[in-house]
Amino acid sequence: MITISLPADLRSILATLSRPIGLVPTMGYLHEGHLSLARRAKAECASVVASIFVNPTQFGLNEDYAAYPRNLPRDLALLESAGVDVVWTPAPEIMYPAGYQTYITVEEVTRPLEESMRPGHFRGVATVVVKLFNAVGPQKAYFGQKDAQQVTVIQRMTDDLNFPVEIVVCPTLREADGLAMSSRNAYLTPEQRRAAPVLYRALSTARRAFEQGEHDAKRLRQTMLETLAAEPLTRPQYVSCADPDTLQELQGPVDQALFSMAVYVGKTRLIDNFVYRAGQWLSGEISK
Numbered sequence: 001m002i003t004i005s006l007p008a009d010l011r012s013i014l015a016t017l018s019r020p021i022g023l024v025p026t027m028g029y030l031h032e033g034h035l036s037l038a039r040r041a042k043a044e045c046a047s048v049v050a051s052i053f054v055n056p057t058q059f060g061l062n063e064d065y066a067a068y069p070r071n072l073p074r075d076l077a078l079l080e081s082a083g084v085d086v087v088w089t090p091a092p093e094i095m096y097p098a099g100y101q102t103y104i105t106v107e108e109v110t111r112p113l114e115e116s117m118r119p120g121h122f123r124g125v126a127t128v129v130v131k132l133f134n135a136v137g138p139q140k141a142y143f144g145q146k147d148a149q150q151v152t153v154i155q156r157m158t159d160d161l162n163f164p165v166e167i168v169v170c171p172t173l174r175e176a177d178g179l180a181m182s183s184r185n186a187y188l189t190p191e192q193r194r195a196a197p198v199l200y201r202a203l204s205t206a207r208r209a210f211e212q213g214e215h216d217a218k219r220l221r222q223t224m225l226e227t228l229a230a231e232p233l234t235r236p237q238y239v240s241c242a243d244p245d246t247l248q249e250l251q252g253p254v255d256q257a258l259f260s261m262a263v264y265v266g267k268t269r270l271i272d273n274f275v276y277r278a279g280q281w282l283s284g285e286i287s288k
Contacts, residue, residue, distance in 0.1 A: 172284030
């Protein structure tokens with residue numbers, strides 16, 4: 001495995017790689033969910049490039065950019081074990097040099113949910129993904145379903161800007177108790193970690209209600225809120241039953257939906273989702 005930080009070196013290495021190239025963008029502090037993306041890319045592509053870059057432009061005011069967990073030596077060892085060929089680790093001044101002023105804005109699908117709580121977040125996400133696409137030139141790019149709105153935004157941007165890149169969405173990976181794997185889980189105290197699976201329980205409650213015939217969007221949101229309210233360490237930021245394509249909140253009876261939430265457990269903000277579409281649930285995989 002080759003580790004590169006400079007764009008010129010990346011271009012030189014890319015010229016030697018077999019196609020198709022699969023890109024796995026990460027912010028590091030990797031967990032099994034990231035590695036599942038790398039392994040999927042390895043199975044489907046001749047070459048795999050992973051990036052590790054904590055992107056400052058997607059962090060808002062009072063968010064945790066400086067405190068975001070980092071462990072580059074561990075990350076590199078994990079990516080090598082997953083069969084990654086090249087890891088690009090650009091510095092912030094490489095990605096955003098002095099005087100930088102060009103950003104990508106995706107319109108309607110960024111406005112609800114995460115963006116309503118984190119203004120400017122998806123401008124940063126879209127911009128860095130475009131820069132990664134331009135730098136690596138992948139044929140496929142791999143993202144996790146846990147970040148459902150991010151997936152929708154990136155797919156919309158990729159289509160709108162005519163990038164010749166297939167967006168591959170991989171299932172959310174979960175701990176044995178249902179908690180979605182996330183780098184931010186490292187912030188949880190032991191007590192908070194025991195409380196955190198309430199997000200999964202709330203989503204599962206909505207799924208059971210839906211399967212038992214409750215299709216009213218307001219009542220489905222309410223059942224998730226009631227489950228969360230039973231856990232005193234949580235503070236919901238939003239609970240949503242939205243159209244899985246437009247991400248607009250649904251009203252009345254629904255036949256498909258993105259069930260999602262952002263919840264503070266202590267001071268740690270966690271997100272999770274289930275999707276019901278075309279008669280199938282996308283809710284992730286419990287680790288064995």
